[in-house]
Amino acid sequence: MTAVVRRRALNLRRHGWSIGVWLLLAVLIGWYVLLIPRFGSFQIASIIKNSLPLVYLAIGQAVIVITGGIDLGAGAMLVLANSASATLMQDQPFLVTILIGFGIILGAAALNGFVGWIINVSRVPDIVVTLATSFIYSGLALMILPGPGGGTSAGFRILFTGSDDGTGTSFGFSLGMLLVPVVIAAFFMRRSRTGLSLYATGSDLNAAYLSGVDIRRAKVIGYAFGGAMAGLAGLATVAITGSGDPRFSIGANATLNSVAAIVLGGVALTGGIGSVVGAVAAAIIVFFLSPILSAMGIDPNTAQVVQGSLIVVVMMIAGLLALRRRRAK
Amino acid sequence: MTDALLETKAVAKSYGSVVALRSVDLTVQPGEIHALLGANGAGKSTLVKILSGVIAPDSGTISVNGRSVTMRRPPEALKAGLATVYQDPALVPDLTIAQNLTLTAIDEDAVRSRLTAMGLGRLDFDAQIRDLPLEVLRLLDLARALAHDPQLLLLDEITAALPSDQAEHVFGIMQEWKEKGRSVLFITHRLAEVLSLCDQATILRDGRTVAQVEPRQSGERGLVTPMLGEVAAELEAATSRVISQEAPINLATADLYSGGKVNGISFELRAGEILGIAALEGQGQDRLFELLSGDRRPDRGEVIVNGSPLRARSPYDAIRRGVVLVPSDRVLALLPKRSVRENLAIPLYNRVQRWLGLVGDEDTRTNKAIERLSIDTRAHRQVRRLSGGNQQKVVIGRWLANGFRTLLCFDPTRGIDIHTKRQIYDLLKEVADTGASVLVYTSELPEIPLLCDRVLVIYNGRIVHEQDAANATEEVLLSAAHGLEESA
């Protein structure tokens, strides 16, 4: 029977892309280590903590895209959460900032879940609704925080960066803050029934519905989860920078990076395929490619070209692999 | 008499201006296998979707065990004791089998034992649905439905995609269900199955219940007459056609090999000939059709069209040489959101030279195809709204509108009602009479003598048997298809 397929081969195939992306990240960082005069805990801390916002954003984007949507408002949500938290947390003690942090995450989840609900009832394509919300979120951010400013507690900054001023050499906290959400998201998506129902919804709406999945609920959950991660990204931003910045362009840039990261990480924009684990490595690559290329002595304009070409080449490889697989089938 | 297990009264459903169901009455008693019959588009699948909570009826009542029920979502139907195997697979393609089961909260072991009984015991539950062949998915769907231990099992054309050996497993399960005192609602276009298996049959025509009969008493005619109404067809015997040995060879293959699935196939197909291919599932017939239609290149050997080799990079090259394909899966072939007309006309524009402007006789060509196939165009604005049978006609009609020399049909009558089947047989013969060649793979062996002139049986990627179709009995074909008789 053709259906009997060896288990190991399958798993490698399914996770091969994630593994490849992590390898690419390792190679790039290895290269970077060779290029710079010193490599130590300062550099490790720098890489981990600074990529947190994009990593979170990419996890959220991955979940939403796997569910069959796309969130063009993710970056704007980051900006909104960043602006709101910086405004609320200023001059507050650590415990209060933590509470505010949870409040922000819940609020972001609720707001984005509401967006998922709107997509359900309006039947307007995700990309359009979230394009609109990207403007709305940015406007709200600017209303809350009219210009850069605000602040947070030192403890809150330590939580994400390991240092009370956001820069330093200890990376334990950042590593924890990187791993915990990744592990949670990965387990949620792969092991829980709800997570599987998100995959199912993105993979085949009809089959999912016929299998008894509540596809509307799945969409709301996907968006709420994505919103929570974007909220967390906003919190990480306030921890790293110690302030809020309501600029529209920051959000737009972050959104594009998150989309690039998940695609590079093997999440198919058609939904149902990919994993958050691959997206995490790709997010770090997308975030750090620019400094790494500059360390290689590449002129920044050329670096821009290299970065774009690299993404295209990687995606071409993905396309050719898929073609070969189809041929071999 | 006790309460009926299921009773629907005056169920109606419209999609915009298309009326799918006008008034359906259906009564299923406990412990019976009940056939739901009707021509394509009669409304069978629509009724099934209503009974399984996928769509809501516009009006009418449904009661289970005498209690009226409303089912707004599929899980509610399951709770009421109704489990369905839909016409299209309901498994999520990007998840593994195990994940699909987790998703629906179904015990793996229960499914596993069901599958073992169907001869699929070695199925790897970590395999992705996407990688599994259609028949396996159908059986998996069935095993999953059974795991709910339903009172009523609804099977919408489950046997259409199954080769005969696996269909037997399904029949066994239907019997088992009946013996347990449960019931099965069975939809099929294969009347032989109805005659041998079903206790009752409800027949729909144009969305209305027109008859309830006992098939064993009424016989085939008793089923067909109400089903088709005025156009009730003659069930003709095989017509023998004479193919001149001088007729040019339109299509031939020389020792084709491909990926271990096709292992040295050579045959010749002459103008005017209808050549049947019979095989059990997974014997390389799908790969053979891919090679012939230019979708894939052989590892070794050649496809020869009109005497010269076909070195196709894509189906286009084959089409240009007059070799066209009607694939098995309509989903592969249709433009669901476009109109019937556009679906028919698409191949006219596969050449860059014709991109600027429209072909002058596009309308005539498409109208002719619509007429010749009597495609029901009520829902013509979007092909996805047509019933399965009419969709299939559109796929065939496309090539009539375009023109061809050799027609490759992969299971062209899958899921097609008996009347339409006749139409397709006649059409293929007509096409052959005008000098085209037809190669048909069919999963329904009884079709072969009705349709073909000659038949090849393929086993394990090789031709193991060849004979005149007119005398090809099901037994002979089946034993050859099982590889029991090595002859060429």
Place this chain on the structure above:
Amino acid sequence: MTVADLPGVRRQAASMRLLADHPLWILGGVLVVLIAITGAIRPSYLSFSGLRNTVLLAAPLGIMAAAQTLLMLTGGIDLSVAMVATGAAYVAGNRSPSGALIAIASGLLVGLIAGATNGIGVGIFQVNPLIMTLAMAAILLGLFTSWAQTIFTGSTTVAPLIKTLGGGSFFGNRVPYNALIWVGVALVVMWLLKRTGLGRITYAIGDNPIAARLSGVRVWQVHLVLYTLAGLLAALAGILIAGRTGAVDLQLASTFLLPSVAAAVIGGTSIFGGVGSYSGTILGALILSVLNSMLTFLNVGQAIQQVVYGLIVLLLAWLYAKVTTER
């Protein structure tokens, strides 16, 4: 079965069905309402010059959105249109001293090359269009930034003819020249989509690429042609924008990217391909143009502008979906 079959779906009234058959009427109605609201905010807007401005500003957007429409119909998208437009405008500005026609031709060449490259990436190498064009935008930005300092130094003021085409008007300064070009583009695009084999195939690919392939369509050829065409349209739009602004820089058209997508979407083109029309996109572009004027006249901060813009786009899309989603 589709989502439209799912429960909770009500049947439409006859009047709704009439509108559903003519969704463009709704867009037209929305446009009129928006014009009226804008006129209420600034009465002088309801004049020849006010309406001329609307068309003048909508034309490049409409042309860029034509590129987007063509690609969205195939299930694709072009996120490089703004950068292609900018690059084309930059080259046209830079080559202006050699004469307007040479300048325009060089600008279009940029679109041709960038578009064809996108087409090769998407069509032949199967790169996801979103990623291909996003990367193309990054690549072009990098290239043009360094070229601005090397091979494209010198003037970036555009030739008078381009200025006239992009910003001038005739007929007593009432009809913009760029509107004429837009009409020309619109006729060609609508003809392509409705009356040619290429149009048929474009819809087919967006609806079901496998079916198209099995019908003998070589999908990569279509992608190549359409992405190239999109590149040319984007370049043309960029040159017109340059003509209107009179001079070019490397951020010239960046603000056009999201509206180009929004115009097509508001106009009823499905982001998933297979459904839509350019006439809808035209109305979409006009609506966005009026919306921009309205926001300019509102005299409010950017915060409120962004919220209002987002809400209106959302409500428009919702209204459109509500009426046209067939049940």
Place this chain on the structure above:
Amino acid sequence: GDGASGDGGGDEGPWTIGVSNTLVGNGWREQMICAIKAEASASGVIDEVVVVNRNGGPTEQIADLESLISQGVDAIILNPTDREALNSVIEEAIDQGIVVVAVDQAVTAEGAYVVTNDQVAYGRLGAEWLFEQMGGTGNVAYMRGIDGVPADTDRDTGFQEALADFPDINVVSEVFTGWDPSTGASQALELITTQQIDGIWTSGIDYTVVDQFAAADVPYVPIVGADNNGFIAQLIELEGDGLVGAAVTNPPAIGGVGASVAISALQGENPDQEVILTPQVFDSSEQGDLEGLYDADQQVGWSTYVNIDPYTSYEAADVATCQGPGE
């Protein structure tokens, strides 16, 4: 240089300068980087300029700065995305003996050199010129930059200061151009065609605004812009057509000033911790000065106000070629 950072800004060169910028493809920023490179070359004591340039906010810039520290540069010149957010990284760099110069916008980090244009004065000087030009009365269109960005806020402060002295001046329209020329062009066209406007203050989106008068066929009104080559050209060429305007300098050559400050700090010369350049106003009544500023061979967005005494030591042409040491 030799990779030996951390041992203080000793007095032996050659040194390496790192540059952090977060806006790609923006003409002003590009020229700023070119000025840094030119000054580094001209000094003869710098052997490499490492630029990290990408679009982003404080998070990206912190990463870039930390990367520059890791690369062992001897000095960092940054155009900061935020006044406060970068402080700890900057202080970390200073602790390691790296000279840090913030240009264009200030940072509050202890020990960082700050080189800025006085944005409050920019807003005030231009506004004062404009209001006087209008005879102290009339309608002004106020075309700002990006809401919430410090430079815009500072300029607004200056503008409001000036406005307070002219009670008969009416701000009839306040719009945000997003510092985007094509947006500014659209808004200007809408404004001048739908209401009586007697003067326009722009936050540096100037030449495309001027172009709209011709498109709309409306007589020019006094206009304030920045030291953009394209605007200067218009002030010269359109004088005969009645264009009156003033260019308020906001020179990207400030990058060169920053480089010069960094180099003196590296050489142990203890330059001033803070350099604030006061904007100059060049108006169309002094055509001679304008002609001195104009460079026909340069792009519209280019500022020819490149030599800033006593800081810069390069030739204007060095900025244009945009090459750092060893390139």
